[in-house]
Amino acid sequence: MENKEGLQKQLKTRHITMISLGGIIGAGLFVGAGSVINTTGPSAVVSYAFAGLLVVFLMRMLGEMASRNPDSGSFATYAREAIGPWAGYTIGWLYWFFWVIVIAIEAVAGGAIIHGWIPVVPIWAWSLILTILLTLTNIFSVKSFGEFEYWFALIKIIAITLFMGIGLAIILHLFPGIKSPGTSNLIERGGFTPNGAGSIFLGVATVIFAYFGAEIAAIAAGESENPKKTIKIAIKSVVWRILIFYIGSVAILVTLLPWNSTTALKSPYVTMLEMVHIPGAGLIMNIVVLTSVLSCLNSALYTNSRMIFSLAKRGDAPKSFLKLSKRGVPVRAVWVGTIVAFIAAIFNFVSPDKLFLFLVNASGAIALIVYLAIAISHIIIRKRLEAHGEKPELKMWLFPGLSYATILSIVVILGSMAFIESMRSQLFLTLLLTSLVILSYFLFKKRNEAAARNRYEEKPSSTI
Template identity: 70%
Template structure:
């Protein structure tokens, strides 16, 4: 359920309308190609996670494959990304609740939501899992109901509502009304919607049977993406004209309006709020575990290794939350300057993470085959050819962002932040933290937690 929650985000419920409006019915192809890339990356991550389940996940694998500089860089970039996401989601959640209860200011609601979920994460990993389970369940039920209603309309099962047939798919300028190039632009936008699927691999390190949990989650990511993203987008472009003015508001609200369901907008707001809370909950968990993993490797203050009686790295949770609070303050005091800079600087981190996962996988898999260490329970398909194709595709997406005006600042600022992080590693890296010392500390911590 955590992995399902990671895939279904507010981007599907709200952002899909913008993609369809910019691409046309061909948005199905954009989501299919970007979804395929994510499936391939998750397969690689799953293979590594089964061999070595670790809360540091891809940061740990980057350390094993390319060295401590790679682990340091991608770990801090990932932490920075989710800290920004916490601020964004808290502000979005505050705006929704403020719409229902105008007397409470947005900043106050944002603070309350973040504090509540921080306490959830501090109490125990079980409480995080319980909350995320129910958040994910609400999202799954909502998207399933939307899809069932959409299919019923398409096949004319609902009296009084005429089926659009294929008119919206081939009418209004055809399947690709703005040309094939927009499909590629759509891929660049869509791939960011899937970011979060990797959380399952991070959480696997704290499950009773991590190997089994990872195998199940990674194998199921294929049908989840096919069903929830590609399936729902296919239904939407069949039901609604791609150039409809109200599509940008929310395609799901528009579909509910077709059924004359009262308070369609408020129903959708509740679903989006659930997605926001789910994202907040997962972001706080993921952020703290990545920070904890960085501290284990000597790439963050050792004080962050302190855990409570339930094994939760409390200081790492609080440190991540504090930075997110600072970012949230900027979203209110300087939304067009400081906060905009932070958001843009985190824009392309998702692709860098995917790229590091793919490169780490190739190095570790070849190393393992050379040493003939063990039989893999989960294997990447058509290795190494498909892995190399995935890397080339992601590099192509990163390069294409330079030529897309709306994304140019994101790729430039992300690369700037990445260069600064790499520079900080070589400037402040303490060589006294040897691999042996780190291994000893990790063993002691695990023994203490047990």
């Protein structure tokens, strides 16, 4: 059975639920949490909580729009509807570019992990092998993508649950012979905010990007058996997912480990496993991180292809990307993302400090641009619905005040990036890229209009 776009409705509710869960739990949580804690101190949990709250609001807004109109283009489609065609075009292409870079980054990361086990094969070869294997998974059918992502996400959930369980057991004195730190790491090393309250905001600007990926569920819902029901379930579960997996795990880490110990926080979960004398802690962590990398790579290939498929459907990308296989998969859309991503990955090996770094930085603030588009689109569409007496099935809380507060928060975070040295280049390069994409829309629009006029003017003469 095909939907109106020709894509197959093969994803089940369990797939979408796990895709949304997997979108939250990335390698950034397992690897990146330590550096945030080291910079912010115990108050890093507040940074994660505030950023998580913003994402909860944004996903609620997205869920309101998606429950009304499930679409593979998701927020790009809603931006087109609410703000204008140029906005849908811009958000769609920026999002596609972002995931192309993510594919490249994750492929290199996965290749490096496996190279550590089997050094005979170079990293670039492992990167290519992983990318091709998951591309074939995506090409086979959307159901195969869903099944792989289901198991990848399940492994990540089991891993983070076990890590949290071990951490809580240590804190509660449940391991004989292992001393609990109590509250010493929270209050005895310079206090809860050892680097000042400003570090909490710096942490928010850093960690909000770790949540990016939760929106994939809204894209995948368009290929589910019951899109409206599925998206409601996925969006409503965002709150407890963020509460448990991010805020909960970070709270355990800041309690368990000294915030100013660079050694302990280099790989905090490995440190935790070593505390209870679990053998092969480093290997276990590498397997978990590799699973997270493969999950992200798998989701990136899927999301990337569906976005360019949606762009092609609306005339914003070549029509050739609309071609579907017998199983309803946009094969060309999948392959173009794979090829462009691997070219980007090659730059990591030939010019890591220039070309590849430029691409990574150019994609750095795209998450915030997408979040901003979601919030603005939501306000416009909701007001239009209310003007016509319509009521959404899944409502954003405290509308419109909370929606405006979310927009203000995102704008402040974007603006603050200009004053954070490590983020400044990301902001300016992303803004440059965004400007170029907007410019390309109007240039292509003029060219297409000129071509249409020429065809119209030539038609009478050809019939004489």
